[in-house]
Amino acid sequence: MNIEMGIRWMELFNEEIQNEKDYLTQLDTPIGDSDHGNNMSRGMAHVVKAIEEQKPETLNELLKLITTNLLSKVGGASGPLYGSAFMGMMKAETAGEEWAKILKTGLENIQMRGKAEQGDKTMVDVWIAVVEAVENGELTHELIDEAVEATKPLKAKKGRASYVGDRSIGHIDPGAYSSGLLFHTMLRAEAQ
Amino acid sequence: MNIEMGIRWMELFNEEIQNEKDYLTQLDTPIGDSDHGNNMSRGMAHVVKAIEEQKPETLNELLKLITTNLLSKVGGASGPLYGSAFMGMMKAETAGEEWAKILKTGLENIQMRGKAEQGDKTMVDVWIAVVEAVENGELTHELIDEAVEATKPLKAKKGRASYVGDRSIGHIDPGAYSSGLLFHTMLRAEAQ
Amino acid sequence: MIKKILNNPDYIVDEMIDGMVLSHPELIKRVPETGIIQRTYDKKGKVAIVSGGGSGHEPAHAGFVGAGMLSAAVCGAVFTSPTPDQILEAIKVADEGKGVFLVIKNYSGDIMNFEMAQELAEMEGIKVDSIVVDDDIAVEDSLYTQGKRGVAGTIFVHKILGYAAEKGQSIEEIKELAENLIPNMKTVGLALTGVTTPGSSKPSFALADDEIEYGVGIHGEPGYRREKLQTSKDLVDELLKKLLEEFEANSNNRFAIIVNGLGGTPLMEQYVFANDVHKQMKDNKLEIKFSKVGILMTSLEMQGLSLTLLRLEDDFFLEALKATVDTINW
Amino acid sequence: MIKKILNNPDYIVDEMIDGMVLSHPELIKRVPETGIIQRTYDKKGKVAIVSGGGSGHEPAHAGFVGAGMLSAAVCGAVFTSPTPDQILEAIKVADEGKGVFLVIKNYSGDIMNFEMAQELAEMEGIKVDSIVVDDDIAVEDSLYTQGKRGVAGTIFVHKILGYAAEKGQSIEEIKELAENLIPNMKTVGLALTGVTTPGSSKPSFALADDEIEYGVGIHGEPGYRREKLQTSKDLVDELLKKLLEEFEANSNNRFAIIVNGLGGTPLMEQYVFANDVHKQMKDNKLEIKFSKVGILMTSLEMQGLSLTLLRLEDDFFLEALKATVDTINW
Ligand SMILES: Nc1ncnc2c1ncn2[C@@H]1O[C@H](COP(=O)(O)OP(=O)(O)O)[C@@H](O)[C@H]1O
Ligand SMILES: Nc1ncnc2c1ncn2[C@@H]1O[C@H](COP(=O)(O)OP(=O)(O)O)[C@@H](O)[C@H]1O
Numbered sequence A, B: 001m002n003i004e005m006g007i008r009w010m011e012l013f014n015e016e017i018q019n020e021k022d023y024l025t026q027l028d029t030p031i032g033d034s035d036h037g038n039n040m041s042r043g044m045a046h047v048v049k050a051i052e053e054q055k056p057e058t059l060n061e062l063l064k065l066i067t068t069n070l071l072s073k074v075g076g077a078s079g080p081l082y083g084s085a086f087m088g089m090m091k092a093e094t095a096g097e098e099w100a101k102i103l104k105t106g107l108e109n110i111q112m113r114g115k116a117e118q119g120d121k122t123m124v125d126v127w128i129a130v131v132e133a134v135e136n137g138e139l140t141h142e143l144i145d146e147a148v149e150a151t152k153p154l155k156a157k158k159g160r161a162s163y164v165g166d167r168s169i170g171h172i173d174p175g176a177y178s179s180g181l182l183f184h185t186m187l188r189a190e191a192q
Numbered sequence C, D: 001m002i003k004k005i006l007n008n009p010d011y012i013v014d015e016m017i018d019g020m021v022l023s024h025p026e027l028i029k030r031v032p033e034t035g036i037i038q039r040t041y042d043k044k045g046k047v048a049i050v051s052g053g054g055s056g057h058e059p060a061h062a063g064f065v066g067a068g069m070l071s072a073a074v075c076g077a078v079f080t081s082p083t084p085d086q087i088l089e090a091i092k093v094a095d096e097g098k099g100v101f102l103v104i105k106n107y108s109g110d111i112m113n114f115e116m117a118q119e120l121a122e123m124e125g126i127k128v129d130s131i132v133v134d135d136d137i138a139v140e141d142s143l144y145t146q147g148k149r150g151v152a153g154t155i156f157v158h159k160i161l162g163y164a165a166e167k168g169q170s171i172e173e174i175k176e177l178a179e180n181l182i183p184n185m186k187t188v189g190l191a192l193t194g195v196t197t198p199g200s201s202k203p204s205f206a207l208a209d210d211e212i213e214y215g216v217g218i219h220g221e222p223g224y225r226r227e228k229l230q231t232s233k234d235l236v237d238e239l240l241k242k243l244l245e246e247f248e249a250n251s252n253n254r255f256a257i258i259v260n261g262l263g264g265t266p267l268m269e270q271y272v273f274a275n276d277v278h279k280q281m282k283d284n285k286l287e288i289k290f291s292k293v294g295i296l297m298t299s300l301e302m303q304g305l306s307l308t309l310l311r312l313e314d315d316f317f318l319e320a321l322k323a324t325v326d327t328i329n330w
């Protein structure tokens, strides 16, 4: 990952979020409160606008910008979680870590903030699968899709979806889906 | 009219009102506020209950009982109007007037209270037609029906129906219809 | 069918009154076996302000009974004026020896029942006077109709007359105040849905999924025009234009306003609408000195709202509106 | 499609806040370019109580900002917790030098955002403490869920802590009071309709024309059971049974209650329901010392209501509830 790739990544991620905004909200309807599409769309619009205006020149500047914008524009549960993820990533980047370790630190920060474990049917499930695959150099689009899809049969134990208990079974977790988009676009940005 | 006939009249009128309660409310929907059925039903239920309990022995006692119950139980526009009608009738009866004159005094009291003229699309239209026919000794069921039906093409100038202006045209006036029931049952009570 | 939380439509008003009194015993009490809600407040030899009308408009009027506002409110059946005997009883329990002033909304039924009660009370030696509120400009005022209806502006009348009474004004002064107040107050409403009375199966009128109706009354009376749903800005534009036409050109540009929810419209939407009212009044160089936003005079579960403008011709109006009162819902 | 009065769903909260502030400039002001509503009331060196959360629950929380209740409220997007920077800013503007006490509803989003704000404020040297309100017993509390939600009871928390702050209690005393209060307060709700967020085309859940749902949340979260519509008596019976099971047997039988309309249910129905609550509480030999009926914590235009019981373990609770405040909507 470098600064050009990182900017491309955010542009692609924003495009996907705007395209899939309604679908994200739709996922957040049976097991949530119908706002995940709006939340991510608002946040990512600000991220790309800030990139255009502030023209970050290093990966570290970019990660910092992503962090502040997600933290201050998303709100809800996903705002502090994605915000914490990028804050952790920024710190690991400052410490000179490599990309796999950077992503892993992002995941650790999500878990520190949200206390979710694997199998709780949250974005954490996707992050765990992705971080492991990146560490082994085997991240693929298929693997991401599978990790997202794998949240479907689970019963939610964290977040709003936990309120509906057994009725959360059979639905993809919206935060898992948006994290899927994050990593799909990461792969595409790296490949370009 | 005498006390037995009068009691029969109220019993028959009450039956019709309860049977036609929903229809009266339906008439009061496009050009009113959907309560004429409820109002008349509540009032007449109290009238027959009071007759059973108080067993009036003269026509005058009966008219007084009808007056108080309609005045204190109906409310809305029809309560004071029917109440005033029977109050006038009671007074005319006290003065020893004959039935045609008694009914005419009822009508006068309605007009004194409500200020409606013939053709304003109210119960007054039916009362005028009926009083005239009784004076001439030619009241029939057909004549009553025609008087009720005749309110349909009119534009309302009094009461709630006047708010809808031209849109009141084409609907039978609910108070005219309930007055029609009053006089149909009067004829039937007299015939029995 | 519209879903409602109730037991039996025939007892809905009765149970509602009991619910109010049980919930607020420190402020109000029920005159037993009547639809009269009276304040618990000690009598002090002042003029009593009494109002009433059909039910289904809550918090009007019982929610405005208390120190500084109404002495008593008479609750009729749903959308049905209360009867003269009930109004008479309210006059009697409210009287503090200085006379009773009735606030009547301009409907045939209300006028006739209150008039009869007034006659009966006067026969019993109680001094009674009254004012008829007819703020709803949606209906044309002419010799050939009942005239304009009384709607949400009635709450300002309660507040301002209630203050005058509390200040110790005589019934004659209150009458004069009321006669100054009414011509300066105009209201117009709009509905997103019709309304279904408890126990009926059909709404008063039906609007399509993208329709609104301008100029509806508070008893499900249809209005003056049906249109496609528009933005809040455009709704305000229509209502404000309609209202301002009714005020004569005048150097006095100070107003008090009510944005009144009709029962089913949430506060969020009422405030978005209020924001547009404030902005457009400013564009018209008109100053808003007092705003009241919320549910004050409703029509059961109707979605929609009304806008009231009161021109502050008299400084006393504003002083009265700002005074604190002790009621459930002001 | 559900009809709403608005201009653009993206600006609905922004315009609502402007509408509130323009309508009540004597009570509240907006911190420019934020979703923060602050009271105009002079600072007096007391602890500040700050609350907030997603919008769409009006009058909560901005309607409870004012003397004797909240110092500030932070409004997030519709059904979306506000962000840490906004909460931090609210803490800063509210602080009177004696520390800031946060009232947080138990949702992942709220907890995380408020927690981050608290960390940031403490880094800036402001004393901050907080309580998490989780009164909604419809959701089972277990290690495997987020736990119970914070709903209408939150308004009693604002009122009681606001009174304590006004009385000059320290942040430690307020924390202790809050910790005594929360376990004594339980709420459960029911819906007649689902709810549609501004801009979406589909409701959160759909109920048939004769169905209700017990145990819904205030963000369109479905509840614990769906049934045919019943009488008010039966609805109260179900909710009360469910609530009373949650209270340990106790010699103290004095309660305060909230009958809270969810946004689209008129006051008339709320009072019919309140009447049944009062009667059935009495049948259970439980005494109601204080009632609050009306719209306090809504869910946009949802039809339905919730019932809150607060056991009056401490005489201070009742004293605080009865105190007068100067807010728009208490
Ligand atoms: N404690 C948590 N840990 C990890 N992820 C969580 C947690 N709580 C919620 N989430 C994620 O957040 C997503 C919901 O985000 P969003 O809808 O934007 O916020 P909210 O739930 O506040 O409405 C869920 O789908 C889930 O993936
Ligand atoms: N001023 C009036 N004079 C005569 N009849 C009237 C007048 N106003 C109303 N009515 C009659 O009353 C009927 C309506 O009665 P009702 O629905 O019970 O009362 P409300 O109009 O108060 O709801 C009308 O159909 C009409 O016949």
Ligand SMILES: [Mg+2]
Binding pocket: A028, A032, A033, A034, A035, A036, A076, A160
């Ligand atoms: Mg969500």
Ligand SMILES: [Mg+2]
Binding pocket: B028, B032, B033, B034, B035, B036, B076, B160
């Ligand atoms: Mg009628």
Ligand SMILES: [Mg+2]
Binding pocket: B033, B035, B076, B077, C054, C079, C080, C081, C109
């Ligand atoms: Mg009526």
Ligand SMILES: [Mg+2]
Binding pocket: A033, A035, A076, A077, D054, D079, D080, D081, D109
């Ligand atoms: Mg949310």
